[in-house]
Amino acid sequence: MKVKVSNKVLVYLGVVAITIIFIFPIYWMILTSIKPNEAILRLPPQFIPKGATLNNYKNIMGDGKFVVFYKNNVIVSTVTTLVTLVLAVFASYAFSRFRFRGSRFLQMLFLSTQMFPAMTLLIALYNMYFKLGLLNTYTALVLACSTNALPMSVWILKGFFDTIPKSLEEAAYIDGSSKANTLFRVILPLIRPGIIAVGIYSFLISWEDFLWGLTLVNKTEMRTLASGIAMTYLGEYNYDWGRVMASAVTAAVPILIIFIFLQKYIISGLTAGAVKE
Amino acid sequence: MNARKKTKINWFMIILLAPALMLLSITIVVPVVTVIGMSFMRYNLMDINNIAWNNFQNYKDVLQDAQFFATFGRTLTYVVSTVCIQFIIGLTVAMLLNTRWLRGQKIFRGLLFLPWTIPSLVVAVVWMFTFQPQYGIVNYLFQLGNYSMLGNPGTAMLSVVISAVWKQMPLMMIMLLSGLQTVPEDLKEAASIDGATGWQKFHAITIPFIMPVIKTVTLTSIVSNFQMFVLFFTMTGGGPVRVTTTLPLYTYETAFSGFNMGKGAAVGVCWLGFLVIFSTVYNKVLAAKEVQY
């Protein structure tokens, strides 16, 4: 199909403009993270920094704490993603494929767990994890973050399952494929984009978690990034802009790499192109 | 055969549902039920040993509190504007990126995805810094002088919405893009051959096809934005003059600063009730526009 040149130009312009707008604050973050403090708090802003320094990075890497927060966050987010994906794929497939009485109610129940203000739950949750002896453990953080990520993940995946015609499974059943086999071999490959999207979603839900890392954990060596950053750089007396920015940039880079890496799979999931059939 | 199939499906379904149900009932249903119970009690942190039934007093307090309704209105303003803006931008970007001949998709997608990798807390700090009236870059670029975006009642909410959209748009975009990529190209091609315009294709094929995704991402976004606490707490603390005091902050003020856990729980129950009703209706309305197989 031929596309007009003017249309092409418009599309490129649009994409580039939006990208620039959205990326500018990130550029500003990176810039701030390599500026010396006296340049951060003054006008005119330097768009190309004078006396750029990696001190903030050296400092956050050198103090030992940041690396620990980082490690904890990676562990919690990875495990949360796996747990959430397994549970969400199962549950959403059930919701998508089986019409049973109470299905709607259960789905609403799932979703409604996220409709109650977390603030009022803090004491009850703290109490519960305390009683279970899970305070200051990864288990507590994984459970709490999975709970946060699961309902939406189920909904998102159900949306993807719903786009797959039932005739596909029926055909598989006629070919003698078992239920489980059909789900894993026939259906899952088709919703790979959905699975990856949900994987990213649940990873980032736990990656950005502040409340649980703040409440269910109180040892410095167990803290995750957000609460660790708050504790270390957003202190009683002043904000350490330079270091906050440096830690944010460091936090974002690996995720970006993971994402670029996973994009391939989104695309390959599509080129498999089975949806068309 | 019929009977055999039936039992088989049952067990399969239950095995599929059980793990998720078990996790949720332990880690959230129980605490929520406990707290809903607390909303009927006199439950004050200053007098924690004296928790007793108080005859709906918490609900009376909430419903008689003009602040509660004002807060509710502000929350709606925030949620509706944040979700609408990020949906429009997100869908536009997703459609643009889904153009087949577009080069550098990966790079654009990667770059646009970046804001979502930054924890909300840091997003709040970054935007506080960006909006800082004396040395912030926004004031410099837009020649605002020392006008404080976050410090003025007229622009504080707008500023928070901007930072929320910035942070959340990427997720919206990625989800919609994933949805768009499941739209069969041959359907669109067939439509083109039949002489359909771009808008007709969009309206008649794309939208109905991705409606399940639209439904979930917008509802997801609505529900989670109702919970938005960190941005407000860090950027404005609910001020100036309460213009950014949304439900999470109001609940926090009531429960923690005011020590009144019972009333805080009652606010939560009203909030839960509203969202349950809202999402049921929302689902029904949007489900009607879905493509049916």
Place this chain on the structure above:
Amino acid sequence: MKKLLSIILLAALMGSMVLTGCGKKSEEIASTDKGTTGTKTETGTEDKAGDTKAEDENEIITITMSNWLEAEEATSEIFKELLADFMAANPNIKVESVAIPFNQYKDQVLIAGTSGNAADVIMGNSQMIVAFYGAGVLADLKGVVSQEVLDDIYPNYLAGTTFEGKIAAISWAPHPLALYYNKDLMKKAGLDPEKAPATWDEMTEMAKKIAALGKDEAGNTIYGLGLPTGKVAHSGSVANGVFYSFGGHFLGGDGKVDLSNEGTVNALKYMKQMVDEKVMPGGLEIKDLRGLFATGQIGFIIDGDMGRNAYRASSGKGEAFDASMGYAIIPTGVTGRSETVYTEHELAISSTSSHPEAAAKLIEYLTGKDAMLKYHKSNAVLSGRKSVAALPEMNEDNFMEVFNKQAETASPLPATNPLFDNAMNEVTKAMERIMVNNEDITEVLEDTETTIKNMYGE
């Protein structure tokens, strides 16, 4: 199908009921614990004292201390060093630090406290401690901390942490608020950088002259005066000092809330005027103002002794920035006295602590001479104990002289109610309404007074 579903649901419900049941029971246990703490702690102390003596050699007691000092750069090193020193001197006590971000500190301690899991030693500032006390998280220190130490604390400091006759905490590092000024800006405005203002009127004149400089060469606006008037409860707390300077107050003579008095109105009128004349930025909190002062954009600022370190760090110049800073006690206002308030780091013991005697030892050590001299050397803190504050090492330079002198006239924050922090939040909101929203001062104050009175249950 229906049956199975209902079985699952039923199981889930049963599970939830069992768990809620458990929750209730343990709450009850915890509450009976708390009910008897008063007597229990005392007998407990004796018992335990005997126990520990017998098991001194082999039994190591672990106590926890919640704080926000461990992670913050300004205090991290010294705090760890102090704990290490304490453990070296008391080999049978191991102290574990529980570090919590400052902004969420109060809530987190309350959450842990109401679950009966508060740290043994609880650090806090004046606003937090009164809230912890209100929630029943703190033990009475009388009879737990040695009388000798209690007698050594300045009576006004001790009074500030005593509620209903119970000593909820003891003063660790008081922070009286005094005046900082930028000598470079004074020179630029044609003022004598060595002559600090003696009265508010003088200061106002000087501040106006500095603000008249307009903008610096890079285009940064220069302000004469920086007082926090927005965002956080801290701004409301600090305003108390300004109220006093104008003859106003937050609490009346009878200890009840009284905001709409003439002095407070005048104080707010003054601040509003300064904001309108662009002598002072409106609606900022102290953290914003510190950044501005540190980069030479504010002439006068009222801040505690910790301000110096914050300025050094934010300016990017370190100690070299001291050359640009002048210090003085707060100028006198209508009362003819240098009126200000102090905030404070305080130490308390949790009412559920199982090792109150070890906790008390830690508190005695941290407030004692050895620890304070070290802490002072690294962070220039003041001490609330007479025997320590008088030491020459604590009064070594002009900066310390100014702050020690200021400590003599500084009043405690009127934190008499557990909801004080909440009340200060309302005061901050009132200031925002006045400074940013241009609402009528008297009306706003009357409103706020009613709100706080309702809150306090007066």
